[in-house]
Structures are given as structure tokens and as C-alpha cells.
Amino acid sequence: MEIWVYTLGSVFIISIISFIGILGLSFDRERLKNILIFLVSFAIGGLFGDVFIHLLPEAFERLGINLITSLYILLGILIFFVLEKFIRWRHCHIPTSEDHPHPLVTMNLIGDTVHNFIDGLLIGASYIVSIPIGITTSLAVILHEIPQEIGDFGVFLHGGISIRKAMTYNFLSALSAVLGAVISLIIGSYIEGYTLALLPITAGGFLYIAGSDLIPELQHEVRASRSLWQLISIIMGIGVMALLLLLE
Numbered sequence: 001m002e003i004w005v006y007t008l009g010s011v012f013i014i015s016i017i018s019f020i021g022i023l024g025l026s027f028d029r030e031r032l033k034n035i036l037i038f039l040v041s042f043a044i045g046g047l048f049g050d051v052f053i054h055l056l057p058e059a060f061e062r063l064g065i066n067l068i069t070s071l072y073i074l075l076g077i078l079i080f081f082v083l084e085k086f087i088r089w090r091h092c093h094i095p096t097s098e099d100h101p102h103p104l105v106t107m108n109l110i111g112d113t114v115h116n117f118i119d120g121l122l123i124g125a126s127y128i129v130s131i132p133i134g135i136t137t138s139l140a141v142i143l144h145e146i147p148q149e150i151g152d153f154g155v156f157l158h159g160g161i162s163i164r165k166a167m168t169y170n171f172l173s174a175l176s177a178v179l180g181a182v183i184s185l186i187i188g189s190y191i192e193g194y195t196l197a198l199l200p201i202t203a204g205g206f207l208y209i210a211g212s213d214l215i216p217e218l219q220h221e222v223r224a225s226r227s228l229w230q231l232i233s234i235i236m237g238i239g240v241m242a243l244l245l246l247l248e
Contacts, residue, residue, distance in 0.1 A: 002131070003128060003131070003185065006135070007123060007185060008178065008181065010127075010134065010135075010138035011119075011123055011178045012178065013138075014116075014123075014177050015171060015174040017142060017145050018149050018170040019167055020150060021151075022153065032150075036151070037221065038229065039146055040144075040147050040218065041218060041234050041237070042143060042237040043143040043146070043147060043214060043237065044210045044218075045233065045234035045236060045237020045239070045240075046139065046143035046144070047207075047210040047214075048237075049237055049238040049241025049242060050140035051207055051210075053241050055136075055137070055203040055206070056200070058129065059072075062196050063200065070200075072197055072199075073200045073201070073203055073207070075201055076205040076206075076208070077207060077208045079204075080204075080209060080212075084212075109156075113172075116173055116175075117177065118180060119141050119177050119180065120177035120178060120183075121183065122137060122198060122202045123141060123177070123181055124182070124185045125188060125198035125202070126138070126198070129195050129196070136241060139240070139241075140241070143237065145174075153166050153167070153170055156169055156170070
């Protein structure tokens with residue numbers, strides 16, 4: 001019961017974060033872009049920190065340092081590659097404009113719903129392994145969902161959707177994480193090894209998101225001072241994950 005409470009509480013918080021997109025209306029396009037880039041930097045640190053400080057050490061301890069564990073990591077990378085290539089969804093946090101178009105509203109909604117569902121699966125499996133691992137995985141998801149939800153909100157508005165409908169679509173899409181978490185908890189109680197396999201798969205997925213989608217968005221900035229702040233934000237994200245070792 002404790003695992004269910006933690007899991008559903010985490011995915012519900014993640015679903016509520018979908019409403020944060022409306023904050024983007026408070027800033028002009030250039031200022032919003034600058035804020036998002038630093039949020040993305042912090043998210044990169046959080047994702048990498050969760051992978052190398054929590055997920056992989058736990059996976060190696062429980063599954064061993066072997067070929068199977070490595071293949072699970074690769075599978076996680078491939079899953080998110082397929083999600084991006086064939087559902088045409090990706091993490092993108094640069095405001096929509098003529099020079100930087102986003103996918104169609106419907107395509108973005110479908111892709112984001114599938115992604116949130118997978119997030120729910122991963123969070124549910126992480127909590128079954130242990131509550132501290134579940135908390136760190138949930139926090140990593142939250143960190144990269146905050147700038148993502150702002151970006152999604154912008155996509156809906158750019159596509160001609162009203163503010164109220166954009167908030168509704170974002171929230172309904174985020175609720176798929178709840179469904180994923182429930183399914184994961186149910187499957188985990190029946191299929192032996194399910195949760196342990198999802199540890200390295202989760203690590204692979206987070207590596208793909210941070211390395212393939214998020215880091216390239218930082219490389220457009222060439223000014224030394226702003227690049228330094230990006231580095232500091234990444235280190236801060238890693239530091240938060242390191243501090244969560246105190247939970248274990």
C-alpha cells in the first residue's frame with residue numbers, strides 16, 4: 001500500500017505540473033527562451049545524476065555488470081529513439097516561431113501522451129524496487145517535465161488552441177502517467193524480473209533524453225558567461241541527485 005501511495009502521489013504531482021505552461025504567458029519570447037534554457041540545464045544535471053548516482057549503481061548491484069544489463073540500457077535508448085522518430089515527438093523547449101516550427105498540435109498531443117505513459121511505467125517500476133529509487137526517478141521526470149510542459153503549452157497556443165483548451169489537453173496528456181504507473185504496479189506484482197529490467201531501461205531512456213534532446217539545445221549558446229551559468233545549472237542538478245543519497 002505504501003508503494004501505491006508514493007507512486008500515485010508522484011504521478012499526480014507530475015500531472016499537476018502540466019498547468020505550469022500558463023506561466024509562459026507572463027514573459028516575452030526572448031526572456032522565456034532564456035529561462036527555459038537554464039531549466040533545461042538543470043534538468044540535464046538531474047537526469048544524468050539519477051542515471052549515474054542512483055539507477056545504474058542499483059541496476060549493477062541487482063543484475064550484475066554483464067551483457068544483459070548493457071543490452072537493457074541500449075533498449076531504453078532505442079525505445080525513446082523510436083518514440084521520437086516514429087511518433088514524431090521530442091523534447092523541445094524553444095518557443096514556437098516561423099524560424100522554429102513545432103510538430104502539429106495533434107501529433108504533439110499523441111507523442112506527449114505516449115511519453116507520459118512511459119514515464120508512469122518507469123516511475124511505478126522504480127518504486128517497486130525501492131522508495132528512494134522511486135523518489136529520485138520521479139524528481140528526474142519532474143525536472144525535465146517542467147520546461148517540456150511550457151513548450152507543449154506554447155505548441156497548442158501556436159496551433160490556434162484557446163488557453164483553456166491548451167491547459168485541458170496538457171493535463172489530460174499528463175494523466176496518462178497515472179495509467180502507466182498503475183499498469184506498472186500491477187504487472188510488477190505478477191512478472192518476476194520486470195522491475196529490475198526497467199532500472200537499466202530507465203537509465204537508457206534518461207541518457208537519450210539528456211544527451212540527444214536536451215544538450216543540443218544548449219549548444220546554440222556561445223557566450224562564455226551564459227555557457228558558464230548553464231554548466232553551473234547542470235552541476236546543481238547533479239548535486240540535487242547526490243543529496244538524495246541521504247534518503248537511502
